[in-house]
Amino acid sequence: MATCDDYGGGYDFKFADGDPPDEYQCHICTLVARDPQQVSCCSNIYCESCLDTLKEKGQGFICPTCRSSLEGKYFKDGRAERGIKSLKVYCTNTDSGCQWMGTIKDIDTHLNNSCTYQLVPCTNGCGEKIRRSTLKKHLTDNCPERIVNCQYCNRKGRYRLITSSCHFDDCPDLLIHCSNEGCNEKIPQHSLESHNETCLKAIIPCEYNTVGCNFTMKREERDKHNEESIKHHLDIAMKKIDALQLTNQVFKLNEYTEKKKR
Ligand SMILES: [Zn+2]
Ligand SMILES: [Zn+2]
Numbered sequence: 001m002a003t004c005d006d007y008g009g010g011y012d013f014k015f016a017d018g019d020p021p022d023e024y025q026c027h028i029c030t031l032v033a034r035d036p037q038q039v040s041c042c043s044n045i046y047c048e049s050c051l052d053t054l055k056e057k058g059q060g061f062i063c064p065t066c067r068s069s070l071e072g073k074y075f076k077d078g079r080a081e082r083g084i085k086s087l088k089v090y091c092t093n094t095d096s097g098c099q100w101m102g103t104i105k106d107i108d109t110h111l112n113n114s115c116t117y118q119l120v121p122c123t124n125g126c127g128e129k130i131r132r133s134t135l136k137k138h139l140t141d142n143c144p145e146r147i148v149n150c151q152y153c154n155r156k157g158r159y160r161l162i163t164s165s166c167h168f169d170d171c172p173d174l175l176i177h178c179s180n181e182g183c184n185e186k187i188p189q190h191s192l193e194s195h196n197e198t199c200l201k202a203i204i205p206c207e208y209n210t211v212g213c214n215f216t217m218k219r220e221e222r223d224k225h226n227e228e229s230i231k232h233h234l235d236i237a238m239k240k241i242d243a244l245q246l247t248n249q250v251f252k253l254n255e256y257t258e259k260k261k262r
């Protein structure tokens with residue numbers, strides 16, 4: 001016969017005092033009846049949820065044992081209920097190591113409040129189920145939704161966000177490797193630009209580029225280049241001056257001829 005796990009059904013516990021009495025067995029799911037109902041036709045008992053499911057199936061609400069109609073023909077069996085609730089069972093987490101043993105009446109309280117082996121949903125809402133005994137550690141050390149400080153800027157946020165590009169893209173103090181070849185410095189993101197202004201490995205143009213030296217070099221090589229290129233820099237500077245003078249002469253000549261025309 002099918003078990004009733006997916007729609008309730010009876011109690012699927014490990015019983016401490018051997019097999020429970022047959023009179024407590026639901027004749028639909030074959031487990032010990034939960035919320036037992038006694039039918040008046042043959043006096044058998046069934047779980048309330050098993051009868052509800054039978055009724056909902058709509059294939060005739062008849063007793064599976066004696067085929068009589070069940071419509072209005074059953075009642076809550078208080079005596080069986082008391083007997084069943086006082087059956088001794090082991091905790092459902094026995095296999096994980098829980099030593100608890102108690103009555104069916106008490107097992108919900110045990111599982112919901114004290115069983116350290118019970119899986120409980122994370123109270124931060126990360127979606128994980130954690131053993132009650134490790135929940136505290138999960139909340140402080142592992143939960144992706146826990147609140148932590150950014151290790152660089154100290155801003156507070158959820159671990160999942162503050163340690164990802166969600167925050168790092170904006171984190172002013174995130175240390176970034178200077179991208180200039182040969183510079184091994186780590187620079188806070190917000191001062192990357194000002195670092196580049198002084199970084200000895202930054203590529204800069206020759207300061208005589210306005211007169212025509214197209215040389216580029218690392219900042220640290222500037223003095224060396226200037227020393228080595230004194231003659232070259234002078235030459236191009238002279239040429240520039242010549243060119244300027246020439247332009248000046250042409251300009252003056254033009255001015256002169258303009259005046260003459262008048
Ligand atoms: Zn049942
Ligand atoms: Zn019956």
Ligand SMILES: [Zn+2]
Nearest residue numbers: 091098100115
């Ligand atoms: Zn337990």
Ligand SMILES: [Zn+2]
Nearest residue numbers: 122124126143
């Ligand atoms: Zn969590």
Ligand SMILES: [Zn+2]
Nearest residue numbers: 150152153171
């Ligand atoms: Zn930060």
Ligand SMILES: [Zn+2]
Nearest residue numbers: 178180183199
């Ligand atoms: Zn640098």
Ligand SMILES: [Zn+2]
Nearest residue numbers: 206208213215
């Ligand atoms: Zn130069």
